[in-house]
Amino acid sequence: MRAKQLSTNQEHSHVIVLDPGDEVVDELTEWADRHGVRAARLTGIGGFRRVTLGFFDPTSRDFVRIPIDRQTEVLALIGDFAMAEDTRRPELHAHVVVGFPDGAARGGHLLAGEVWPTLEVIVTQSPRYLRRRHDPQTGLTLIDLDVGT
Amino acid sequence: MRAKQLSTNQEHSHVIVLDPGDEVVDELTEWADRHGVRAARLTGIGGFRRVTLGFFDPTSRDFVRIPIDRQTEVLALIGDFAMAEDTRRPELHAHVVVGFPDGAARGGHLLAGEVWPTLEVIVTQSPRYLRRRHDPQTGLTLIDLDVGT
Amino acid sequence: MRAKQLSTNQEHSHVIVLDPGDEVVDELTEWADRHGVRAARLTGIGGFRRVTLGFFDPTSRDFVRIPIDRQTEVLALIGDFAMAEDTRRPELHAHVVVGFPDGAARGGHLLAGEVWPTLEVIVTQSPRYLRRRHDPQTGLTLIDLDVGT
Numbered sequence: 001m002r003a004k005q006l007s008t009n010q011e012h013s014h015v016i017v018l019d020p021g022d023e024v025v026d027e028l029t030e031w032a033d034r035h036g037v038r039a040a041r042l043t044g045i046g047g048f049r050r051v052t053l054g055f056f057d058p059t060s061r062d063f064v065r066i067p068i069d070r071q072t073e074v075l076a077l078i079g080d081f082a083m084a085e086d087t088r089r090p091e092l093h094a095h096v097v098v099g100f101p102d103g104a105a106r107g108g109h110l111l112a113g114e115v116w117p118t119l120e121v122i123v124t125q126s127p128r129y130l131r132r133r134h135d136p137q138t139g140l141t142l143i144d145l146d147v148g149t
Numbered sequence: 150m151r152a153k154q155l156s157t158n159q160e161h162s163h164v165i166v167l168d169p170g171d172e173v174v175d176e177l178t179e180w181a182d183r184h185g186v187r188a189a190r191l192t193g194i195g196g197f198r199r200v201t202l203g204f205f206d207p208t209s210r211d212f213v214r215i216p217i218d219r220q221t222e223v224l225a226l227i228g229d230f231a232m233a234e235d236t237r238r239p240e241l242h243a244h245v246v247v248g249f250p251d252g253a254a255r256g257g258h259l260l261a262g263e264v265w266p267t268l269e270v271i272v273t274q275s276p277r278y279l280r281r282r283h284d285p286q287t288g289l290t291l292i293d294l295d296v297g298t
Numbered sequence: 299m300r301a302k303q304l305s306t307n308q309e310h311s312h313v314i315v316l317d318p319g320d321e322v323v324d325e326l327t328e329w330a331d332r333h334g335v336r337a338a339r340l341t342g343i344g345g346f347r348r349v350t351l352g353f354f355d356p357t358s359r360d361f362v363r364i365p366i367d368r369q370t371e372v373l374a375l376i377g378d379f380a381m382a383e384d385t386r387r388p389e390l391h392a393h394v395v396v397g398f399p400d401g402a403a404r405g406g407h408l409l410a411g412e413v414w415p416t417l418e419v420i421v422t423q424s425p426r427y428l429r430r431r432h433d434p435q436t437g438l439t440l441i442d443l444d445v446g447t
Binding site: 001003004005006039043053055057058068078079093095096105106107109124126130135140143145 | 343
Binding site: 162180192193223271 | 404424
């Protein structure tokens with residue numbers, strides 16, 4: 001386990017409202033890029049018209065894709081932004097739980113999602129810097145706390 | 150997609166502990182009203198003795214009600230407060246995931262919930278102003294970022 | 299319902315990255331103890347190699363244990379730290395939703411969890427003091443807002 005202080009009190013929070021048809025990963029990542037986000041966390045609720053979840057398979061070291069091609073409630077969107085090692089741009093890592101008309105819940109790594117009717121996201125931006133680095137053991141890009149300010 | 154900065158560093162956070170029998174939506178809304186909350190976000194965990202979930206049906210443009218009349222764990226309560234267009238009072242929008250004795254998870258829009266044995270909620274209050282406005286397309290009240298400070 | 303202001307703007311946030319094999323409750327509690335955490339909240343996402351969920355049974359007044367001995371995505375980890383009445387050390391109260399390869403979701407009170415490949419946790423530390431006290435009615439330790447600063 002490793003830890004890094006992200007702030008004393010110079011954090012900024014933002015509300016982001018996504019509109020019908022917005023692609024959540026693209027929109028949030030573009031927003032973070034435009035705003036110079038280098039480290040942030042987020043939570044959100046709303047709805048998706050369709051969503052693709054992922055499950056990281058420990059054997060294949062790849063994501064199983066779980067497409068859901070119907071309306072769901074976004075019950076819990078939780079994630080963070082850190083800087084990609086190669087592009088030096090903010091990269092979103094988010095997981096989501098979605099709900100169905102009978103209340104059934106499913107969830108996974110958020111690969112893609114099309115918003116409807118809204119998605120209300122709160123992003124808390126830190127003045128610090130978080131970087132992701134390729135981890136050869138897993139094939140994932142993991143947060144590397146030894147780098148940056 | 151639209152975005153609005155909610156704070157630099159003048160946010161206040163509060164812990165709210167709900168007691169057995171408390172109705173979660175009423176109690177949180179009354180608290181927010183008494184404290185002059187105009188924009189806030191929240192997370193919470195605990196338990197419900199009973200809860201009514203909602204699923205917003207895109208065809209009927211109304212909430213399907215999903216009553217759950219038994220004890221559940223509140224696994225993830227995520228929401229926000231914004232000002233209602235008509236009443237000018239804070240309105241809670243929250244989604245919840247609840248858990249059953251075998252670990253099964255269900256969830257939806259939080260319509261009502263009766264607490265037992267506790268509900269621990271952290272509210273982060275912003276100095277800014279968020280307003281909801283009736284959206285004729287969906288019939289929902291959505292956050293309108295073009296209004297307020 | 300009772301409420302307590304946790305901060306104006308002297309909160310500190312931290313990112314904690316757990317490594318493969320780390321036991322989540324032990325690691326987070328030790329970190330909080332070392333950092334003198336007296337009140338905090340947290341959210342997290344990542345994965346578990348195995349996890350033990352709990353459901354607090356209102357009749358037996360004890361936790362039903364739900365062991366899950368396989369890889370899951372950590373979809374939503376939400377919790378808080380408050381001081382234990384007896385040990386005067388920070389005690390973690392967290393709930394979690396986990397996801398399976400087909401997107402199925404389960405969840406409960408977090409009793410124990412072994413991380414793989416990572417767990418990214420954001421802890422927001424408050425300058426205030428929260429204490430848990432044994433509640434004879436339920437047998438649980440609940441946050442007591444009448445104590446502390």
